[in-house]
Amino acid sequence: MLDELNDLLKKYKTGKCSDDEVMKIEAFYASLDKAESNALPKIVTEKWYDFSELELELLKLKMHRGKRKRAKVWFYSGAAAIIVLSIGLISLFKYGHEKELSSFLPGKDGAILSLSSGKTIELDGNIGSYIEMEGLGQISEKDGFMKYVPSKSVSMDDTGTNKIVTPIARQYKLELVDGSKVWLNSGSSIEFPTVFKKDMRRITIHGEAYVEVKHIDSIPFIVNVNNHFTIKDIGTAFNISAYEEDKIESVTLVEGKIQIGNSILSPLEQFTRSQDGQSSYKRLEDATDEYIWTKGFLNFNGMDYSTLLRKISRWYDVHVEIVGELPNQHISGNIPNNMPLTNLLKILGNYGLDFNYRNNTLFVSGKKNIH
Template sequence: MTHNQHLIDLLTGHLRGDLSATQQEQLNLWISQSDRNRLLFESINDEEQLKEMVLLYHQEESENNEAIILQKIRQGMGGSTGMAPVKELPVRSSWTWGWVAALVIVSAGVGGYFFLNKNGKQETAITEQQEILPGKDGAILTLADGTQVVLDSLGNGVVATQNGTQAVLNNGALAYSQEAGKTASVFNQLSTPKGRQFKLVLPDGTKVWLNAASSLRYPTVFNGNNRQVEVTGEVFFEVAQNHRQPFYVNVNNQAQIRVLGTQFNVNAYSNETIIKTTLVDGGIQVRPGADFDSSSFVTVKPGQQAEIKPAGNKTSLQPVRIINNANIDKAIAWKNGLFNFEDATLEEVMRQVERWYDIEVVYEQGIPNIEFGGRMSNDMSLSGLLKSLIESEVHFRVEGRKLIVMP
């Protein structure tokens, strides 16, 4: 029996709930071998329809080459197996098919992903491209005097001392420690270029994760009656509770967030049409505009997303729109090392690709009207990602660090 078939047997047995103790040990070992294996396992754990699809690949024991595997996937989509074509399945099922294919291809040792758009179309038109690597940890720290420190290549230790406060790098995260009796505060800024992410612990213990092409401006000591920071791009906050000192976030001078202690994600890239604040836990209040002292805050509850349309001036500010039952997993996928393209247009996907791979995306003949669904690890090369985005209505060409989308 091939390794491919054995893995499918283990996963099928798990979905049926009839694994022996030995088989369970083997499955646990495979899950522990990589984050990709773990994520794949978690994505299929509770999908009843996926169970039926995985069983389609239980019939042959000798097929472990890519061509035959892909042929089986196409047969499953085309209805010859007795199942409905992908285009007739509910929206959520579109990414389920992608994970079935990922399961078969990864387990066969091919080492790639297969992805479907919502129409269920695919082809193998993308040729091997030059390797453009995915993003990684890294940032630029700008001190109060304008000095910039590139954190990508520094080891653990003190990177700067300002007015008795030390900025310390420890295992890929920046934190601050203050000498006793020193209370003077200055402002620092942490910026992530395209292709970089970074974690920061603010002086009050608040944890902050910066996505690619983002920035956070903050004081080295929080004095006064509140804590104020400024963000651009995309940032995830885990705010330390302090009821006597409320926490405020200025978002691009276009929106304000007031919070006591909570976890939330802010997506405010300048090339996105909406500022989105997604609340994971706790409670926040959101308002449009640059002022902190206004009473026109709108309360956001866990699981909700507040949307604000950016405006060029105060007189044209748009009201806050609250989205119930927001897709939390999609909002914070980047923090967990994932792409989540559920209900995403091609243009939205390409904006994420631009930021993470530090490339330029150009459309040769307009932007194709395509929507995707699916999740995958963001640790693959650009060529690996492009292979996973194969579909019949669009092709890609790479020239240097420019990705050209063709009709």
């Protein structure tokens, strides 16, 4: 098995794999759980083939880009020129601050719960079985989700609002009292009542969240997004991306139906709203990239550099400042969200970016004389 994979990896590196051979390699990666995948670079470099750790990360990036595009890591410019980047041609850039940057670790699970009483609780996946919430009920963490169970003494007339915030470099998952589930990305928040009313379920989202609604015909589920617009569930799973610092807010429907304004969206349809309030709708071929962050990946597909750098800043908790103009390019690919920041910057160095770290700030500029 190892000899066969060794030969396949050599062929993959030189672009000589057949479709069947590529599927074999991907099947091998799919058979690994996340912990084993983290150890993969050491296994391969010591026992199989002389791949650098960075090259392996790039290999994994290529494999997780989707079935039709899995064999390429590519970006395109405004002139629509497509440049294919071969793993074998990677050259590592040097920026002289690798030790300092290595202290910026990838994000992890964690959040802060603020109760309607004013009390705060840190959620880190280790709170154990149950925590009493000052007569309001109990919270527990099970199967990776925080679950809130209100006290029987709390009535539906209770107007208290609880809030969960994911700081920079944190993600969190919660199950609401009605069974609906919410994934919160870094730098995001959700506000939800102590109990839902008999005729309405309403939450407020800031930042990015993936929502799986437990549909109840008689009780609508309403999501307020940044106080800019609302989403009404009609049996649904959808992703919301609405960071205040981004130019565009979007809602992508994965399953079911939702209503935004007077429009009803079907699966794979996306609603967008610009900063000046202009809205539009479009249909996607595949919505996976919109919620792949819930599966342990950072999505960069079709992303301009400014948006990409904001995402890096949120996930690695590093202050980023852009110097001058960046290349007019978009980058495509998905990377594991546990990739070290230094490895990610080395990859981006091959896409026309220079990095300089000083005064606790990562300065980013476009390379000169890019060919």
